Amino acid sequence: MSFLVPTLYLLSAVLFILGLKGLTRVKSARRGNALASLAMLIAVLATLVEMGVVNYTFILIGLAVGGLVGAVAAVKVEMTSMPEMVALFNGSGGGASALVASSVLWGSVIEPGSGQTAVAVLAHAPGVTTVLSMLIGALTLSGSVVAYAKLAGKMSGNPILLPGRHVLNGLLLAGSLGLGVWAMFSVSDPATLSMVAVLVLVLSLILGVMLVIPIGGADMPVVISLLNSYSGLAASATGFVLQNNVLIISGALVGASGLILTQIMCVAMNRTLANVLFGGFGMEADAGATSGAAAEYGVVRSFSAEEAALVLENAESVMFVPGYGLAVAQAQHAVRELANQMEKRGTKVAYAIHPVAGRMPGHMNVLLAEADVPYEQLLEMDNANPEFRNTDVAIIVGANDVVNPAAEKAPGSPIYGMPVLEVWNAATVIMIKRSLSPGFAGIKNELFEYENTMMLFEDAKKAVQGIVTEMKEL
Amino acid sequence: MTEAVVMGPLLIGLYVFVLAIFVGFEIITKIPPTLHTPLMSGANAISGITIVGALVAAQGADPNTSTLLGLFAIITATINVVGGFLVTDRMLRMFGKKKK
Numbered sequence: 001m002s003f004l005v006p007t008l009y010l011l012s013a014v015l016f017i018l019g020l021k022g023l024t025r026v027k028s029a030r031r032g033n034a035l036a037s038l039a040m041l042i043a044v045l046a047t048l049v050e051m052g053v054v055n056y057t058f059i060l061i062g063l064a065v066g067g068l069v070g071a072v073a074a075v076k077v078e079m080t081s082m083p084e085m086v087a088l089f090n091g092s093g094g095g096a097s098a099l100v101a102s103s104v105l106w107g108s109v110i111e112p113g114s115g116q117t118a119v120a121v122l123a124h125a126p127g128v129t130t131v132l133s134m135l136i137g138a139l140t141l142s143g144s145v146v147a148y149a150k151l152a153g154k155m156s157g158n159p160i161l162l163p164g165r166h167v168l169n170g171l172l173l174a175g176s177l178g179l180g181v182w183a184m185f186s187v188s189d190p191a192t193l194s195m196v197a198v199l200v201l202v203l204s205l206i207l208g209v210m211l212v213i214p215i216g217g218a219d220m221p222v223v224i225s226l227l228n229s230y231s232g233l234a235a236s237a238t239g240f241v242l243q244n245n246v247l248i249i250s251g252a253l254v255g256a257s258g259l260i261l262t263q264i265m266c267v268a269m270n271r272t273l274a275n276v277l278f279g280g281f282g283m284e285a286d287a288g289a290t291s292g293a294a295a296e297y298g299v300v301r302s303f304s305a306e307e308a309a310l311v312l313e314n315a316e317s318v319m320f321v322p323g324y325g326l327a328v329a330q331a332q333h334a335v336r337e338l339a340n341q342m343e344k345r346g347t348k349v350a351y352a353i354h355p356v357a358g359r360m361p362g363h364m365n366v367l368l369a370e371a372d373v374p375y376e377q378l379l380e381m382d383n384a385n386p387e388f389r390n391t392d393v394a395i396i397v398g399a400n401d402v403v404n405p406a407a408e409k410a411p412g413s414p415i416y417g418m419p420v421l422e423v424w425n426a427a428t429v430i431m432i433k434r435s436l437s438p439g440f441a442g443i444k445n446e447l448f449e450y451e452n453t454m455m456l457f458e459d460a461k462k463a464v465q466g467i468v469t470e471m472k473e474l
Numbered sequence: 475m476t477e478a479v480v481m482g483p484l485l486i487g488l489y490v491f492v493l494a495i496f497v498g499f500e501i502i503t504k505i506p507p508t509l510h511t512p513l514m515s516g517a518n519a520i521s522g523i524t525i526v527g528a529l530v531a532a533q534g535a536d537p538n539t540s541t542l543l544g545l546f547a548i549i550t551a552t553i554n555v556v557g558g559f560l561v562t563d564r565m566l567r568m569f570g571k572k573k574k
Contacts, residue, residue: 016520017497023513024504030566033516037559040523047526054533058545062532066552073553074560082565086515089558092550093521099547100524103531107540125484194539228514231521236491242527243483249494250523256498257517261510355507362510369568375508 008046015039094140097234101133131180133237142208157217176203229258268355305466315392325398329460336371352384354402394426519558525551
């Protein structure tokens, strides 16, 4: 028996790695995900074997309730709401890690009431990592809930900038960590220790809220990636508490994954992580030299769906550029229908995907996959940009900042230097947008005034459906 | 005179952690942007591995603080695991669909 359990844990760790490896290709991705879930099952079985026969009442209740909630959420969620869903799942993972660490603290130290300190009972390393696990787990939970509220529109996506927030956050971090570690080494009275533990959890929860409220809606891809990473690190910390390598390994894999995605998102916005986390981007742009300019537009040409259809009828190649507006309007199926119409007429169709289009990494790819768009037609930014010169019509559906020429042409602009899709190189640009209102960067988009730009002022879905109807009549 | 260096559990854990981070970096930098959302939800489900700790925490028949914390840990971890893997599979099924 002593050989079986560690072997199963090793098998589980290997399968997690192979599962992630499967995700490197579209063809093997589904199998990779299945391997990872098999790894999870093996880890759970190994633990049950290790535990021997115990009272299963709470275990079964927990598995039943959690499994039901998770399954219903996974089946019912709209693809457009995937960022909110992932935020909530991140939060539940972080919360679970904090709860496990807390349970260890209560079960091993506080409830037995032996009058010894936590490090005396648990040994040094687990004692200290218990605090880390509670801190990271709790701030992941509360941060994810705030991210969810912002993504779901339950609170404003605007950055909330409290004065002195950096000092306050520093104090919260130092306070919860310092207090927790101190208590592990010095507090032997169970009642005092439980009070300190609750205080550490509360401070960590407040810190999580404070870390996410200053971050604006357009920066959400960075935050979700980062919270993803935290949820992995919390699991790793729990692994140190329980001295279980499977937790350490899989937590580290998730931590690494989240960090890489965070890095990719930051590069795609030409910003440092520190700038995203501490910047409060939208507010600073408003206070800058471009303020007020957002509303000032010169000649903007507005067109109807019929005119757009006429242009598209003669196009040999079109490039769709989807953005967050496509997700909000649920326009992915309408776009696919328009693409079908075009392809029937022999037009070459492709899609240009900016890395931060939408609210999470890969958001647009998932929506278009839902609408049966073949993934071979989706071009990454670096591959799409040279193609615009050979494109007859670029159709922008609900994107704004990621196609703003100011990023390349206006050195004074807040977004100058951010890599963007060079849609203006296409012969004609059809911009579908509800109004001239600025994007999340809060700045003017001169593309609207370009001579080759046709503005179509309407909801993305209605506009695209309108063009489809017109095209069918042509 | 040299003493044999015996690694304690903390040190072994740190070795494992650092090496796993490198493995993660190696694999994940190869994942194409198209799969970034499924990667996130899949990785997210993997972070639910903390369910292993939750099982230990929730054993026992007495509804005391540690067991109740364990119960809530199992609920949240299971939501994460079951929901995460299912929703990832749902997305990947769409990617795999054949062209009509």
